[in-house]
Amino acid sequence: MTLVAVGLTLILLAGLAASREALFRILLGAGCLTGAVPALAVLAGETVRDVRVAAATPFGPWVFGLDALSAVFLLAILSVGAACAFYGLTYLAHERGRRPVGAAHLLLAVLVASLALAVVARAAVPFLIAWEGMAIAAYLLVVLEHERREVRRAGMIYVVATHVGTLLLFALFAIWGGTGGTGDLSFDALGAHAPFSAGRGGMILAVALIAFGLKAGAVPFHFWLPEAHAAAPAHVSALMSGVVIKMGIYGLLRTIVLFGAPPPWWGWVVLALGAASGVLGVVWALAQHDIKRLLAFHSVENIGIILLGIGAGALGLAYGHPVIAVLGFAGAVLHTLNHALFKSLLFLAAGSVIHATGTREIDHLGGLARRMPATTATFLIGSAAIVGLPPLNGFVSEWVVYQALLRGVSAGDAMQFAGLAVVVLAFIGALALACFVKVVGVLYLGTPRRTLATDARESAAGMIRPLVGLAVACVVIGLVPIAVVPPGLRVGSLVAGLPAATAGLPAAAAAGPATMFTIALALSLFVAWGLYVALGRRGQPAESATWGCGYPSPTPRMAYTASSFAAPLLGVFRSFAGVRTHRTAQAFATHAVDPVLDEVLVPAWRGARTAAAWLRHAQRGGGGLSRYLLWVGAAVVASLLYLLAVGRNP
Amino acid sequence: MRDAAQIVLLLVVLSDLAVLGTSRLSSCIRGIAAQGLLLGLLPVLIAPQLSVHAVSLALGTVIVKAVALPWFLAWAIREAAVRREIEPIVGFIASQLLGALAVALAFAIASRLPLPAVQHPLLVPVSLATLIIGFIVLTTRRKALVQVVGYLILENGIYLFGLTQTESVPFLLELGVLLDIFVGVFIMGIVVFHINREFDSLDSTRLTELTD
């Protein structure tokens, strides 16, 4: 634990030294490494004792600890945090004069530190302090470009949503700690309250689901996510999409650890939320043509996949299938780690593209592969990973979640219907493939559609190195599942509250052959490419223009656009896809909206504002205090009349 | 005999789904004709022993459901000169998913209904599924002729359910059911013909203009 504390201190110091780049890099790198060492040790099987610190705040002492669940999240936080921070140094370097860049780096360090603090906190008070620190640092980073109206709007939506979540967390701890206890809100004390009565337990689980669902960005609580992640600078979006939303997942898993086996209805609700988030997230992503909003909706989709894993695990616990429970939670945790890696990779690469071309519109770009080869290569690896193609890391975590659901199919009781979620998962995967083929094809391949793309140049080395590091991590985890699946199963058993050795055995046994498969696949791809190159050495290939079916003068504007690419698929979903058309006599435009935000919440908010304005008018009237005093007088008279009617006998 | 009956009942479900999925009216009619043929085979297959009653019921069903009614509907299509159904109210994909869901629901409900033992375990679920799918076709399609087909599928579901009672039921019940269908279709046919002649269209959504 001391190593973690040292690491966090170094990170904060790095933030304070943000103006000197080299010092920042050294301190931050050292901080993340020292924090990662105990995490790796815990995942390898060691245990770490809790640290109790008596504090002046009420509700018990401050407790800090590091178990397998915290360790996995800590690893994700530190690795992604380091990559994003290093990227951010180069990304914001040219804005030094105009913006408070030093403050931005400090806030990033604070964000990483509070994220790490939140996962090692073992009592309610430090957890909430870290949570709030996270929210404020993230908000301030989101509104870095605050001169733009949409950035301010996005920041406002984000801060409202995250504080609603925090309030619900307060309520959660209040209900949990309860009235009859000692007022000690450390996690051990909370865990001792279990088992709960059906009513109280149900309320705890419902509030936890909404609060952590708001943070994670599950449909329908995702409305803040696309706005905030699109408005923030690239490295902040990467950190937020990669790690901050995972804190919601951490909260859900920690709730399960402390609550015990949840009732079946909660597992079904989580499964349904996961299915809805997954499918709707990717359909809405297909409709987007702004690269960052698109990636943000894909985060919603992957949170859906993680929730499918958690739902499967919770149902396994509820119906008494230990193997399914462990596999479900293990799959969710592994996908959390993997998604942190490839989503941050994708956001950082998108940031490089935006930095080089100055636009977020996919349909204005194209042909960037020749001008930005390193960015293209890393983006391609990230895309293949997020689609779940072997031999990369997305395949490994999706394989574990599939195993949990498929075992549910053959389970023989109500769990069989959970197994049908396999179909939903397959649908999500295929739609994700469609979307990323569109993104890679339109952004990097083909010919540039406008001059913004022809003038693009490869980004600086400081922005490429984090991309390469994250891509290498994706490849390594994908090639060697046997290194990550057993620790994942250990975390899964921890969440399920079952002994580590027995429950996950079938999947642990399958990890060996799976590793052989991924390595064999990678080798065969290499060998095939080598053979192809070797056999093709004779003769020089000729060059020509692309076949245009005899059309004499093709132009870059004839290239297929992203909206046309997605149109057949979106047409199947009709109004669910969130594509609205604006048609006048001379013009036709399609517009991608977020149905939850733009068609439910914003009209509801406007209705509430109108009602409040009416109420204010009714309260104050035209001028002066007269109508207000009238209301006060009427209230006094009404209370007197009430006393007259009722109150002879007080 | 049980296996043959199982295959026939499964084919009935498939014919339901086929009618749900097609947009061509002639395919709808072929589906309902096939269904009539399968329904005609059933009394012979599930009766414990072959009796005059079962065979005559089978023959009568085949003549009415597989020959007469489809011929009549085909005549109506030729008269009204329609060939294709337009996009139903929920969409073709959604209606097929609804149909699959209806089959799932029927199987789930059937296992929970407190019924006495029936001749074949698939009889009640398939009848419920046919009922629900007939109802779906009846309510979500726009062309009046397809709605008639939906009504016929609904009646087929009721017929299937009635088969569970044919142990010792008098002939009259079967005749009653068949006559019911015949009268219903006859009336609908006349109405359809007259609607088409009067308004030059068989789109039932336009029938609401009658109320004003």
Next chain:
Amino acid sequence: MTAEGLIAVGLLGIAAPAVPGIAVKTKSLLTGRRGPPMLQLYADLAKLVRKGRVYSRTTTLIFRAGPVVALASLIVAALFLPLDGREAPARFAGDIVAFAGLLALGRFALVLAGLDTGSSFEGLGASREVTIASFAEPTMFLCFIALVLAAGDLSLSGMLGTPLAAAWPHAGASLSLVGVSLFVLLLAENSRVPVDDPATHLELTMIHEVIVLDHGGPDLALILYGSALKLTLFGVLVVSVLVPRAGLSGPAALALLFAGLGVVAVAVGVVESVMARVRLVRVPQLLVGAAALALVATILQLR
């Protein structure tokens, strides 16, 4: 990973180009023509390998790598199928996910290679291909669920091998429906009628053909061979579900498999002769219909 298993895969690889040939021959005979010889694809492949290569100036490494990655992933996928009806060269729990992932990898590579040319025709074909694939993959998994329920095993060797043969007596109706659903999936994934017409010459009506429009020479040979191999793999799936061969000896099971593949090819040819291509907007509906069949098969086993 036995020697017999690898030899079986090798034989399958050698026989693969004959399967589309049988389909085309059947279609020609049924439409009153003599048609090309059944082994025409072998001659075409030999001719293409000897040709020179022309690459468009717009393309990058992805264009050259596409066919290689697609073929390599298909060959690895073939290792998971139990060709002798009992055991596959490679197996692990949940390898259906690997099988589907390998097919997706091949599709990803080919579609990206097509988009690399920057032509609108490839974009059109790519858009249609991923739309169809989005509905084909859940249908495939639904068929797999039905097989998992019948066989009780989580790997393809179990789902298509001995446990499936043991399940046929009591789950026969369900497995027949799965076979039909897999056949429709075969037609969709391999771009046969009624989803796509492999014989069309108009770029605007193509799906798979137009994605590979710019490939020529040895690359086209790799792609054509890959398509034939994919058709063969799906044929193996259909035959394994409908004709369990667990009780036969190795060579007999293999011979029965090849006979079954021939029957599947003839069936594909028959379908191509009697049906027309459905409108593009109806293709998702067709696949949802196949999924509904598989769902009915699953429901039959769940009660």
